[in-house]
Amino acid sequence: MGEMTELRADCTRCAALCCVVPAFLASADFAITKKAGQPCPNLRTDFRCGIHSDLRDRGFTGCTVFDCFGAGQRVTQELFGGKDWRSAPELRQRMFGVYEVVLHLHELLYYLRAARAFDDDPDLDATSAAIDTAAADPSDVDIHAWRERVGPLLEAASARRRDGLGGVSRRGADLMGRDLRTMRLRGATLRGAYCIGANLSGVDLFRTDLLGTDLRGALLHGADLRETLFLTQSQVDAARGDATTRLPEGFRRPRHWA
Numbered sequence: 467m468g469e470m471t472e473l474r475a476d477c478t479r480c481a482a483l484c485c486v487v488p489a490f491l492a493s494a495d496f497a498i499t500k501k502a503g504q505p506c507p508n509l510r511t512d513f514r515c516g517i518h519s520d521l522r523d524r525g526f527t528g529c530t531v532f533d534c535f536g537a538g539q540r541v542t543q544e545l546f547g548g549k550d551w552r553s554a555p556e557l558r559q560r561m562f563g564v565y566e567v568v569l570h571l572h573e574l575l576y577y578l579r580a581a582r583a584f585d586d587d588p589d590l591d592a593t594s595a596a597i598d599t600a601a602a603d604p605s606d607v608d609i610h611a612w613r614e615r616v617g618p619l620l621e622a623a624s625a626r627r628r629d630g631l632g633g634v635s636r637r638g639a640d641l642m643g644r645d646l647r648t649m650r651l652r653g654a655t656l657r658g659a660y661c662i663g664a665n666l667s668g669v670d671l672f673r674t675d676l677l678g679t680d681l682r683g684a685l686l687h688g689a690d691l692r693e694t695l696f697l698t699q700s701q702v703d704a705a706r707g708d709a710t711t712r713l714p715e716g717f718r719r720p721r722h723w724a
């Protein structure tokens with residue numbers, strides 16, 4: 467483990483764990499219902515998606531916005547030596563359980579490293595190292611305890627980064643479908659806020675904390691996301707933008723954006 471790129475999904479090195487481990491409920495995000503541990507019917511024998519280029523039109527938007535933060539390839543390659551649940555069915559239950567734990571740990575690692583990019587608290591590094599070690603041997607991991615430890619670190623780093631900007635707290639706010647173009651969000655926190663379908667076009671998001679903000683269908687045309695805090699590729703993929711939307715370095719512009 468090392469660089470941030472290892473905290474992004476690399477499906478070419480994974481045995482399609484995200485296509486089999488979670489349960490799906492037929493909804494706007496998934497066209498079908500399936501049980502946890504049951505392979506998606508669209509999954510091919512080579513562990514590639516049979517409808518990859520057509521996911522949104524076929525009702526699988528949820529698949530296009532999911533990111534395992536690199537847990538899939540770590541479990542498949544590093545923890546199970548390249549084995550997969552089809553050719554080694556005896557590993558199936560253990561592999562699936564490990565994947566669920568590592569998925570949570572990698573998400574925490576992603577946020578810790580995102581914080582480390584703008585804050586020099588040595589606890590961020592120490593906690594990252596400890597979580598990385600836990601992910602290498604996830605047999606007895608208390609996810610809740612790790613979340614309790616990481617949460618205050620991220621909170622403090624965010625507060626330091628936003629200090630002096632006069633940003634308001636919209637933590638957990640219900641902003642669904644709202645026109646936010648005139649709302650002052652510079653230096654604000656939108657942690658856990660519901661911005662589904664909200665209009666954030668052209669909004670000043672300088673050092674706006676977006677940890678866990680639900681941006682599904684949010685309009686980001688002309689918005690500058692380069693200095694936002696804790697943005698994920700999944701959030702970008704779930705939102706709507708265009709060529710005028712400015713993304714942080716290393717982020718992909720979604721194919722479905724105009």
Ligand code: SF4
Nearest residue numbers: 485506508509515529
């Ligand atoms: S539709 Fe494709 S990407 Fe989505 S779960 Fe099924 S096989 Fe995987």
